[in-house]
Amino acid sequence: MAALGLQDNEMRVPEPESPKIAISKEKLMGEVRRTIEKEALEGIKSLSIVVIGHVDAGKSTLMGHLLYALGRVGDKKRIANERASEKLGKASFSWAWELDGTQEERERGVTMDVAIQSFTTPHRRFTVLDAPGHRDFIPKMISGASQADCALLVVDAAAGEFEAGFDRGGQTREHLVLVRSLGVSQVVVAINKMDQVSWSRQRYEEIMGLLQTFLMQTGFAVQRIQFVPVGAMLGVNLVDTNQPEAEALRKWYSGPTLADLLDVLTPPPRLIESPMRLPLTNVFRGQTSVASGIAVSGRLSSGIIQVGERVSVLPGDETAVIKIIEVEEESVPWAAAGSSVTLYLSGIDPVQLGIGTVLCPPSDPVPLASSFVAQIVVFDIQVPIIAGASVELFHHSRDIPATVTKLLATVERSNGTVIKANPRVLTKSVSAKIQINIRTSTMSGQAARAMPIPLEPFHVSKELGRILLRRNGETIAAGIVLEVLD
Amino acid sequence: MKLINKHIAKDHSGHVTLRPEEDEDMWHLYNLIQEGDLVRAPAIRRVTNVSSTGSTDSQRLRLNLTLTASKMHFSPAAAPSSGTAGTSTSTGASQGASLSISGPVQSQHANVTMGAYHTLDLEPHRDVRIIKEEWDSVSLDRVAESCKEGRGADVGAIVCGEGTAAVCLLSEHMTVIRQRIDVPIPRKRTGSATMHEKGLARFYETIYASLLRHIPFSSLRVVIIASPGFVKDSVYDHIFAEATRTGNKALLQARNKFLRVHISSPHVHSLVEALKSPEASITAQLKETKFAREGIMLDRFFKMLGSDEMRAWYGPEDVLLAADRGAIGTLLISDELFRASDPAVRKKYVQLVESVQGKGAEVLTFSSMHESGQQLNQITGIAAILTFPLDVDIVKAEEAAHKAALEEEQAAAEEEQ
Numbered sequence: 001m002a003a004l005g006l007q008d009n010e011m012r013v014p015e016p017e018s019p020k021i022a023i024s025k026e027k028l029m030g031e032v033r034r035t036i037e038k039e040a041l042e043g044i045k046s047l048s049i050v051v052i053g054h055v056d057a058g059k060s061t062l063m064g065h066l067l068y069a070l071g072r073v074g075d076k077k078r079i080a081n082e083r084a085s086e087k088l089g090k091a092s093f094s095w096a097w098e099l100d101g102t103q104e105e106r107e108r109g110v111t112m113d114v115a116i117q118s119f120t121t122p123h124r125r126f127t128v129l130d131a132p133g134h135r136d137f138i139p140k141m142i143s144g145a146s147q148a149d150c151a152l153l154v155v156d157a158a159a160g161e162f163e164a165g166f167d168r169g170g171q172t173r174e175h176l177v178l179v180r181s182l183g184v185s186q187v188v189v190a191i192n193k194m195d196q197v198s199w200s201r202q203r204y205e206e207i208m209g210l211l212q213t214f215l216m217q218t219g220f221a222v223q224r225i226q227f228v229p230v231g232a233m234l235g236v237n238l239v240d241t242n243q244p245e246a247e248a249l250r251k252w253y254s255g256p257t258l259a260d261l262l263d264v265l266t267p268p269p270r271l272i273e274s275p276m277r278l279p280l281t282n283v284f285r286g287q288t289s290v291a292s293g294i295a296v297s298g299r300l301s302s303g304i305i306q307v308g309e310r311v312s313v314l315p316g317d318e319t320a321v322i323k324i325i326e327v328e329e330e331s332v333p334w335a336a337a338g339s340s341v342t343l344y345l346s347g348i349d350p351v352q353l354g355i356g357t358v359l360c361p362p363s364d365p366v367p368l369a370s371s372f373v374a375q376i377v378v379f380d381i382q383v384p385i386i387a388g389a390s391v392e393l394f395h396h397s398r399d400i401p402a403t404v405t406k407l408l409a410t411v412e413r414s415n416g417t418v419i420k421a422n423p424r425v426l427t428k429s430v431s432a433k434i435q436i437n438i439r440t441s442t443m444s445g446q447a448a449r450a451m452p453i454p455l456e457p458f459h460v461s462k463e464l465g466r467i468l469l470r471r472n473g474e475t476i477a478a479g480i481v482l483e484v485l486d
Numbered sequence: 487m488k489l490i491n492k493h494i495a496k497d498h499s500g501h502v503t504l505r506p507e508e509d510e511d512m513w514h515l516y517n518l519i520q521e522g523d524l525v526r527a528p529a530i531r532r533v534t535n536v537s538s539t540g541s542t543d544s545q546r547l548r549l550n551l552t553l554t555a556s557k558m559h560f561s562p563a564a565a566p567s568s569g570t571a572g573t574s575t576s577t578g579a580s581q582g583a584s585l586s587i588s589g590p591v592q593s594q595h596a597n598v599t600m601g602a603y604h605t606l607d608l609e610p611h612r613d614v615r616i617i618k619e620e621w622d623s624v625s626l627d628r629v630a631e632s633c634k635e636g637r638g639a640d641v642g643a644i645v646c647g648e649g650t651a652a653v654c655l656l657s658e659h660m661t662v663i664r665q666r667i668d669v670p671i672p673r674k675r676t677g678s679a680t681m682h683e684k685g686l687a688r689f690y691e692t693i694y695a696s697l698l699r700h701i702p703f704s705s706l707r708v709v710i711i712a713s714p715g716f717v718k719d720s721v722y723d724h725i726f727a728e729a730t731r732t733g734n735k736a737l738l739q740a741r742n743k744f745l746r747v748h749i750s751s752p753h754v755h756s757l758v759e760a761l762k763s764p765e766a767s768i769t770a771q772l773k774e775t776k777f778a779r780e781g782i783m784l785d786r787f788f789k790m791l792g793s794d795e796m797r798a799w800y801g802p803e804d805v806l807l808a809a810d811r812g813a814i815g816t817l818l819i820s821d822e823l824f825r826a827s828d829p830a831v832r833k834k835y836v837q838l839v840e841s842v843q844g845k846g847a848e849v850l851t852f853s854s855m856h857e858s859g860q861q862l863n864q865i866t867g868i869a870a871i872l873t874f875p876l877d878v879d880i881v882k883a884e885e886a887a888h889k890a891a892l893e894e895e896q897a898a899a900e901e902e903q
Contacts (some may be wrong), residue, residue, distance in 0.1 A: 102674050116676060284673075
């Protein structure tokens, strides 16, 4: 009897109720391809863009105004933001409030975390990531930039302000180097606050010259850099130059507007055939009745997913089932590489999920590494890197302490030939092969085992193979993973 | 720690009796006692007697045992780690640091056979006698240092970022992470930031609770709240808003002890950065403490490495070479090197320290229980700032060429000493 009862129980233990997988992988792949081809015929492409630049360059204001000008934000919302910001005595931040949603950001007038929004131009569907410019929030900016296909750099044209951002230690410089290191190759430069220099053509060209040289040094191809003068507060040259304030600009500028430039950006090829990889940027609890339970969001860096699929959650030994897929707040049956998605999961404890977790198919998991070999390019640093240096390792949205355990060799940047094996130090602008270990804290007693993180060698996956190293609030090196050791 | 008794003969052998009083003293003892030393301390041992009828009877006896230290284990009072997510509030054992020493018993005793293994758990306020065959200068310095009065430079620190925090206590030789806090904070999303704000509120509450539980602010000199961005201000504001709301007078009175310091990353290793930061009055209040000096010196070493690579050397072989040439201005050495189980290795480092000190240079022994010591350990545990530039490669080449000559020189130098 007991045995029978037990068996009965066992049989009743249900798999977490999973929505049926609608179609097989092959069929789905076919459908994805057809959709992409159809969109290509219509000339509509989707891509994600990260907005970068020095603090107070006007990134959020520019985005807020652009969203309004493109009809994404209604008048009602705009008036509400204007009123509320005036009440706080921060009327000049009213446009930015559309993106700076938290109370703290609004009170301080500083973007502190990436805001994700979407808008469309006639031929493009954009996911926009409005990154914080303040140097303390660069980890957040890296998280945003690693989800982007291209970048919109906002610089402040006002006297002294551009220079502050562009000089050593300014974020204009650092952000550009970071996005390039993370694989972004297209950049639109919006030269903002032109109204404060009375739309001076000379100033515009001066800044353009300086930036062009630097961009090319950083590794952007000249034909993939575009410049545009704008006045974000007044809304000048975002979608048109019909504003009365823009008269001075119209005299000498008749080129494309910001929206025109965005409309012709080309998305990189999407890796829909590769195994699915989804690094998470946010974990939260869904609060609507349709979409309740544990929600995660991120950008699908490769592969395709569909509702009902079971996914592995790494690091960890758990799997979850996808209940709902949302893209731009619409429920969809499937999503392909390149899209920013929100997934609602079932059959998993939220403790297993965190920012930086990677979702992948159980059949094709991402290797976990606590020690790996990387090839890095050292940036312009004052204190050289030595074996044993403590650094912070950035990989997608993850930020963890690590140690450079071995300096294996300095190498030629272009072909990887060894210049010197076992160098004593790495000074600025050399390329090198190094071994990095995730750091454990032995200070609190027993050396806890290092928590491995999901990483893939660059030749396997470009998206999951890029790393950044920072130290004392400064980015010291960028690199790619060559080999996962442990 | 109190020095109860000290007897050291001309040949440097002898014994020292110490009475540990606080957590840090356990750390000193851990560094003093080496494998092979004799340790005498009170112990509790279960003794089984078999009577003539065959019935057994076991008793717990308090004995004084002397044993040869063969294995040591030190654990600070700390929370080792916490889960990856979830409102983890893992706390360490409430008692302080502990040190256990095991080895064969060396004293004759009615109830314990010679050579039987025992593990001594050293306890505060119980005398412990250490008998060494050789008390070297490093050990004696440590005894002197550990018995200095009024060295309690106790500092509390909360190193935090958005959603993560480490609550630490720093004393002269130890940094103990009392609690790691990891509260998941959903990031802001289009249209709604309520979940983000709820998460933040929960995070601040957890920090406040942890502060009350783990930081004895009334007895500390300073409490540092360090973070990148604005978290430190929010945490500070929240703490005192809560203290005012709940009428926590002790906390409100300690308000002037709280310092907010800007650091560049939310990880615990930023403590070094916080401790040497000029923006707070930290340096004035804590300049004389060991951890501040360590942090500053390590920083100076790294800066030297950047500005004049030939004057910043690290690694045991290199530093020994530099010492031979009398080039060392400041020697940075980790206490971990003195804990080497091989006496010859320890002797090598002791001699290095003595010779460098003999030349009038500064020697700083880093505690590997501090973050700065951990960082020094990662770069081999030994480093030196030289008084004049020397090229490592040239020195090494010369070394190879004149090896024989140098050996003679070394022998001569040793004779001189």
